[in-house]
Amino acid sequence: MKLSARVEYGVRAMAVLAIYYQTGPLPLREIAEQEKISLKFLEQIFPDLKKANLVESARGSQGGYMLSKSPNDVKVGDIVRAVEGPITPVDCLSEIDTKACCDRKDACLTRQVWEKLRDRINDVLDEVTLIELVDIKPVYKSS
Amino acid sequence: MKLSARVEYGVRAMAVLAIYYQTGPLPLREIAEQEKISLKFLEQIFPDLKKANLVESARGSQGGYMLSKSPNDVKVGDIVRAVEGPITPVDCLSEIDTKACCDRKDACLTRQVWEKLRDRINDVLDEVTLIELVDIKPVYKSS
DNA sequence: TTAATCCCGACCAAACAACTCGGATATCAT
């Protein structure tokens, strides 16, 4: 039940883009520096975000990436699914890969739990948008 | 966001044990056959279930494993945590491993989502007990 | 033209997952 570094970095990077929303394209180099993430690794992640229409890119000098819609409308779930693919706690649940499923589909005692789990995970991740990540300022302890 | 085969097998095995509750110890060989799981692999999983006091063992001939409490009282979450350890979507959240956490703990924008996610996952898994897995008979399609 | 940027594909080392193997030890039935 771990998220990959890809996802973690993807969400962090998108949060940064949310902060710089509507200020023109932001180069990955900037994000990499701010978030201490390998530039080359970020370069691998962003094509996925682009395919999912979450970001737009501008090539060449002064180029970079920008959100393709308001931070309001970008759910964390969108990012996770874009970067890691559909969320399936067990392979058995993936629609495409029905052969990997247990043969006795109907009799499978555990299937229901994993379905419930999958749905709930998607729910939580879809409840939070980039706005919430960026807007709610953390409270610094005075002690 | 995948569960390991260990967990999947662990839950399936515990479901079998639930069916045979109070009929004496059931050898892993039986479970392995019924669920088509490698015996040797099961042997690796069960010590964890025992450490978590979910099962008791009887050694030697006529031995095997049995639930140490009623299927009512065994939550799927208990099994998952026993077999895979505490559920932490990102390392940053594990209490023990605070050094792995981002230095700027309070300022971390994404932490809140992962905390929420972790809590919800635990909630779902704790809502379902072995009884529900075993009691609710699946509906076979007539078509 | 040059520097910055996205884009693309290959490569790589370490970690992990999912087993397998070979026994040691305990216990019951005969």
Added chain:
DNA sequence: ATGATATCCGAGTTGTTTGGTCGGGATTAA
């Protein structure tokens, strides 16, 4: 006692995944 059947224990193995790196190509603003 002696097997047969179990749990127990630790190490080895094999393939995949992860989390990167590396080198360069294509594009564009200054």
